[in-house]
Amino acid sequence: MKNLKLNNRQAKAIETKAKIYDSADQLFRTYGFDHVSVDSIVEKAGVSKGSFYVHFDSKNSLISALATDFVARLDLDYKSFLESFPPNAMASEILLSIVGKIVDVLTLTIGYNSMKIIYEALITRTINTDPIVGYDRELYKMFNEIIKKGIDQQEFQTEMTIDTITKHCIMAIRGITYEWCIRYPDFDLKSEVLIHFKILLNGLKKQ
């Protein structure tokens, strides 16, 4: 009986936390981390301010949690996309496809607003950036595999390590996305990324 009560309370607690989490998510995507106050979050969630600090240490820790989950979901999506390729597909093709997929997600699913907010947060470092830029992020592993395949298939040169090439590919995407963020709306992310990768892949080819 006591357990049951506790479970009820726990369930309520989880629900409360979820309400805060979801409200924050929506608000942040719309207005950015800096322009959303704890007040507005709890108001939208319909809970008290005190509750907020019961469930999250600070505004920043909520942001971090949000970002981590977000990236994890993203990479899961990319992974399933990647698994849809036949084993004998060429690495450069796969690379171009996944890059295209990523850019589509950035522009269509996530959208400029949210991306800008994330890229702001990354450089402002009010949050733990590791889930997003850490080399153990799932995304890096995926790229790594593809590059490795390219080298094994003798499509890519071996002058640089797989890790190096991986890093530079993802860095390129991030760099061009940053450019997109600061040039929006006068910048077509997809075409620019594809152009850049065309040069990069050309430069990586075994000659």
Added chain:
Amino acid sequence: MKNLKLNNRQAKAIETKAKIYDSADQLFRTYGFDHVSVDSIVEKAGVSKGSFYVHFDSKNSLISALATDFVARLDLDYKSFLESFPPNAMASEILLSIVGKIVDVLTLTIGYNSMKIIYEALITRTINTDPIVGYDRELYKMFNEIIKKGIDQQEFQTEMTIDTITKHCIMAIRGITYEWCIRYPDFDLKSEVLIHFKILLNGLKKQ
């Protein structure tokens, strides 16, 4: 004689403005635009708050002025560096040299702190970003010339326009610098930029 007197007054005014300007510059470089208050600027400058608003319309306009001047000085420096090359130098060599020079300035002269602040401001768009990212910035013109030379010398392929290549080169630098900003200190800007350009130049070569 009257001119002299006026000049004295004007000189004082210029001095005051400079004190504000310099104090702001130092504080911004250390703490970032958002974390420096007008109060702290005028305190450091040893002038009144009213004086601040005599010389600058707002905190933002001061930031803009600062950024514009900054970039102009930078490009002047790059230009004189560029002019030191012999006319028959190869485009890819010049490109690599100037890129190296730029990175040296970013890391050694300007420093991480200041760069991060600028990159923050760029994405936050609290400032007029045009002097920095506008395609009429002197830097673009310099790169343009070099690329053109490379094409004329039949070193680079002609599949893309000069402007496109120029943009992608500078975009690459900016992208990697952004990466530096979010990875510092675990990131060697110079070596990464050079690696990236090695790939890029390789991909741009006429084959």
Added chain:
Amino acid sequence: MKNLKLNNRQAKAIETKAKIYDSADQLFRTYGFDHVSVDSIVEKAGVSKGSFYVHFDSKNSLISALATDFVARLDLDYKSFLESFPPNAMASEILLSIVGKIVDVLTLTIGYNSMKIIYEALITRTINTDPIVGYDRELYKMFNEIIKKGIDQQEFQTEMTIDTITKHCIMAIRGITYEWCIRYPDFDLKSEVLIHFKILLNGLKKQ
């Protein structure tokens, strides 16, 4: 028991709000809305500035609340005064009495200082003027009844609508009160209002 506790907290909060409210009321009456800062209000109330914004959205909303309550109390007073008249009293007599009562309240209870502040605010429109000048204010209804009675009793002419006469009566009071505000202390509000109403009532009589 829990309710009791809650009530204690709520009581404290109400008390805090009241302290702010009362302090503001006193200060406004003395110095006028424009010359009382939020700082001075919270200082007088002995609470923090943050508390002010917990209880009121803005300085202006406090002013509005103050004005609305003020007028409501006033009209309640007038109403009870009005109800003290015997049903067969003549309309002109009642009118003269209530006008006299109003003027007494304005001069003796409220006082010149407060009145001037309200009349300033009315014309500056820094506040929502509706509770004071809106035709649905209780005062208008009272006057309406009296005028109607006067017409029913064939004391007043029927050339104008009841509403028109009502408006002009109240407008006259307001106009003369404005005159008082700009001529104080060289102006006897009561005698001037009575003279004016003597003329007005004379002009309204059935002939």
Added chain:
Amino acid sequence: MKNLKLNNRQAKAIETKAKIYDSADQLFRTYGFDHVSVDSIVEKAGVSKGSFYVHFDSKNSLISALATDFVARLDLDYKSFLESFPPNAMASEILLSIVGKIVDVLTLTIGYNSMKIIYEALITRTINTDPIVGYDRELYKMFNEIIKKGIDQQEFQTEMTIDTITKHCIMAIRGITYEWCIRYPDFDLKSEVLIHFKILLNGLKKQ
């Protein structure tokens, strides 16, 4: 020769003063006294801030000068209008005409904006209100004459002194104009003034 120079200087000075005066006039009419800064006045006038304080003791004294001149011009206009009546015209007719004329000037020539600003200033008393509300204002003399004529012609009752009636007439206009200011644009000044005067004149008639 010295005189000539001085005269030139004096002429310049007068011109400077006029420029300040005119600029202030325009700005005040548009934005109100409180919302026009000395800075904006001198900017519009194309003179220095120092010059402003050479010619006017303060912002307030400029406002006062402006108001005085303004009223004087107005009354001159009313006077010439009054003189156009035939000597045997009835007082009530003249009164109604001049009142109509005044209201036309208020609404059409001066306009709501300026009137509101004046009525604000009157009650705020940042300025010397005497030129506007002083009983020695030309307007009072004109009304006085008309009322006197009405009494002489046995049109008006003699229960009140000429001065009293005069005051109440002008007070009525001012009161209704105040009402206009706080109700604009939902208030037709002219028709309301005429209605009010119809009642008043009716109440003043000899019976």
Added chain:
DNA sequence: CATGAATGAGCCTTCATTCAT
């Protein structure tokens, strides 16, 4: 007379966090 740089008090509002209940 003219200039305009300098002053500095004043003002409203925001917000993350704490803590007693």
Added chain:
DNA sequence: TATGAATGAAGGCTCATTCAT
């Protein structure tokens, strides 16, 4: 767990006036 009142530092900006030149 949940509440929400209370805190207080921080921040950008306005403006009438002065005064040295």
